[in-house]
Amino acid sequence: MPIAHDPRIDGKPATEPARGPFDVERVRADFPTLRETVHGDKPLAYLDNAATSLKPQCVIDTLNDFYTHDNSNVHRGVHTLSQRATFAFERARGKVKNLLNAESEKEIVFTRGATEALNLVAQSYGGTFLKPGDEILVSEMEHHANIVSWQLIQERTGAVLRVVPMDDTGELRMDEFHRLLGERTKIVSIVHISNALGTVNPIGEIVAAAHAAGAIAVVDGAQSVPHARIDVRAMDADFFVFSGHKVLGPTGIGVLYGKRELLESMPPWQGGGDMIDRVAFDGTTFNVIPHKFEAGTPHIAGAIGLGAAIDYLTRTGFDGIEEHEAKLLAYATERLLEVEGARIFGTAGKKAGVLSFNVGDLHPHDLGSIMDMEGVATRVGHHCAQPAMRHFGISATCRASLAFYNDEGDIDRFIAALNKAVRMLK
Amino acid sequence: MTQTIAEAQKEIVEEFAFFDDWEQRFEHLIDLGKSHLDIPDEYKTEAYRVRGCQSTVWLHPELKDGRVVFQATSDAMIVRGLIALLLKVYSGRTPEEIASTPPKFVDELGLNEHLTQGRANGLASMIEQIKLYAVAFGQLEKSHFGNGKEQGT
Ligand SMILES: Cc1ncc(COP(=O)(O)O)c(C=O)c1O
Numbered sequence: 402m403p404i405a406h407d408p409r410i411d412g413k414p415a416t417e418p419a420r421g422p423f424d425v426e427r428v429r430a431d432f433p434t435l436r437e438t439v440h441g442d443k444p445l446a447y448l449d450n451a452a453t454s455l456k457p458q459c460v461i462d463t464l465n466d467f468y469t470h471d472n473s474n475v476h477r478g479v480h481t482l483s484q485r486a487t488f489a490f491e492r493a494r495g496k497v498k499n500l501l502n503a504e505s506e507k508e509i510v511f512t513r514g515a516t517e518a519l520n521l522v523a524q525s526y527g528g529t530f531l532k533p534g535d536e537i538l539v540s541e542m543e544h545h546a547n548i549v550s551w552q553l554i555q556e557r558t559g560a561v562l563r564v565v566p567m568d569d570t571g572e573l574r575m576d577e578f579h580r581l582l583g584e585r586t587k588i589v590s591i592v593h594i595s596n597a598l599g600t601v602n603p604i605g606e607i608v609a610a611a612h613a614a615g616a617i618a619v620v621d622g623a624q625s626v627p628h629a630r631i632d633v634r635a636m637d638a639d640f641f642v643f644s645g646h647k648v649l650g651p652t653g654i655g656v657l658y659g660k661r662e663l664l665e666s667m668p669p670w671q672g673g674g675d676m677i678d679r680v681a682f683d684g685t686t687f688n689v690i691p692h693k694f695e696a697g698t699p700h701i702a703g704a705i706g707l708g709a710a711i712d713y714l715t716r717t718g719f720d721g722i723e724e725h726e727a728k729l730l731a732y733a734t735e736r737l738l739e740v741e742g743a744r745i746f747g748t749a750g751k752k753a754g755v756l757s758f759n760v761g762d763l764h765p766h767d768l769g770s771i772m773d774m775e776g777v778a779t780r781v782g783h784h785c786a787q788p789a790m791r792h793f794g795i796s797a798t799c800r801a802s803l804a805f806y807n808d809e810g811d812i813d814r815f816i817a818a819l820n821k822a823v824r825m826l827k
Numbered sequence: 828m829t830q831t832i833a834e835a836q837k838e839i840v841e842e843f844a845f846f847d848d849w850e851q852r853f854e855h856l857i858d859l860g861k862s863h864l865d866i867p868d869e870y871k872t873e874a875y876r877v878r879g880c881q882s883t884v885w886l887h888p889e890l891k892d893g894r895v896v897f898q899a900t901s902d903a904m905i906v907r908g909l910i911a912l913l914l915k916v917y918s919g920r921t922p923e924e925i926a927s928t929p930p931k932f933v934d935e936l937g938l939n940e941h942l943t944q945g946r947a948n949g950l951a952s953m954i955e956q957i958k959l960y961a962v963a964f965g966q967l968e969k970s971h972f973g974n975g976k977e978q979g980t
Binding site: 440763764766767770771774781782796797825826 | 849853854857881882883902903904905906
């Protein structure tokens with residue numbers, strides 16, 4: 402049902418033009434968390450962006466406004482608030498469509514996050530079309546979400562999981578990829594940018610080869626959407642997933658993009674309200690896509706908040722973001738290599754803003770704890786990518802991951818804190 | 828060990844009160860970790876691993892003359908320092924002492940509260956595991972010495 406445009410709900414065009422040249426100072430002012438201090442008076446250097454991004458004030462305000470003014474359920478009310486909520490929710494879907502350059506809003510399914518989106522594809526598409534002996538191709542650098550969801554369906558269908566190895570720089574072995582890709586391969590599911598190593602995979606080549614072999618291609622874009630302009634049509638991905646919380650949006654909202662004919666061919670995954678057409682005990686018919694895959698009350702505020710995040714990103718402009726992050730990564734890499742004994746894991750030719758490292762035989766947990774005392778937020782552990790860690794014969798690294806609101810000052814404080822930690826632990 | 832469990836806690840708190848800032852306290856903890864004795868390799872197995880720790884922690888209990896003797900270590904130095912403190916308080920005590928003594932000293936060290944209370948480094952899991960072993964040994968002793976009435980409570 403078309404709903405009258407209510408200018409109170411975020412009356413901006415669905416995608417805005419960039420607002421001029423990139424200016425990190427101006428950007429930083431938009432993120433209130435950057436003004437936090439920790440452990441007394443230590444200003445925060447937030448370098449855990451691959452785990453989750455900070456939120457700009459406009460996203461926080463959008464959530465607040467929704468709950469204050471428009472709070473209502475969607476798709477099921479004739480009253481004004483319900484119409485406003487539905488309008489804003491569906492409008493957010495349009496913003497996601499524009500962000501990914503999908504063909505239609507119908508191809509955008511809201512999920513809880515990248516993990517749920519991958520599980521949806523595995524259970525619904527994989528569960529329907531995989532036969533015993535069919536192969537699913539993933540890589541050694543996948544996040545556990547893109548491994549375990551396939552392992553679960555492997556058990557149910559008798560399909561087999563095959564793994565493309567990487568080399569010691571953290572680049573995919575494309576020779577092995579082409580060798581493993583064969584007649585039996587039905588699904589290729591590969592990460593666009595590795596969260597543990599920062600590798601940017603040649604996703605166009607991967608998708609094209611998958612198609613040539615008669616397989617479909619699933620792209621885990623959890624780490625690419627925050628850093629680069631995505632075009633699912635140019636990429637020709639069959640499915641593409643990401644999480645809202647890593648792209649300035651709220652937690653609990655994510656996206657599954659799927660080509661229309663594929664989504665239409667798939668059965669629903671979960672049952673409940675919103676996803677049905679007619680319910681009767683002698684048979685229920687289902688709603689059309691994308692609603693078929695959105696059982697129950699969705700994360701309405703989350704989707705609207707994600708819409709605001711997308712507006713902010715496009716207003717900031719991906720060209721400026723990419724250029725700034727590339728410079729910052731080069732600077733951080735150079736500074737990190739000055740630290741005696743530092744070893745970076747993930748040195749691929751094409752890399753995004755992730756620095757996974759260890760220093761000598763010092764435990765990353767110790768480094769992370771001491772850096773935290775200095776206000777520097779990093780992540781330590783296996784980064785939900787244990788096979789990637791195993792490749793390097795380690796169980797954990799310390800990871801500094803960048804966002805466009807980081808600046809050289811953050812990197813300087815990170816290196817100073819790291820040097821201090823090394824001094825204390827040696 | 829002649830110190831009581833209360834004295835051991837008090838001594839640790841006094842020791843840490845001596846330092847002015849977090850850096851000195853951390854350095855002290857790291858020193859304790861470095862001088863903490865490693866444990867035999869045969870105890871570094873899955874059976875003795877404490878779950879819920881981001882770093883790897885092994886904890887081996889043994890009942891000797893009515894007292895629980897713990898050996899434990901970690902691959903992370905700060906956690907190892909915390910282990911040294913925990914063992915000073917809890918190792919070589921009777922099961923009842925262990926079960927009835929909360930780790931009050933931990934809050935009074937002047938360390939980062941997230942470090943000491945957090946689940947991240949597994950301190951909470953270690954304390955829980957120490958207490959579980961104590962309770963188990965306590966029950967074992969009771970059944971052993973014929974005081975079987977209280978079993979299963
Ligand atoms: C590459 C990659 N895939 C999937 C995920 C899972 O995302 P979420 O936990 O938001 O579902 C992450 C998050 O760390 C990731 O980095």
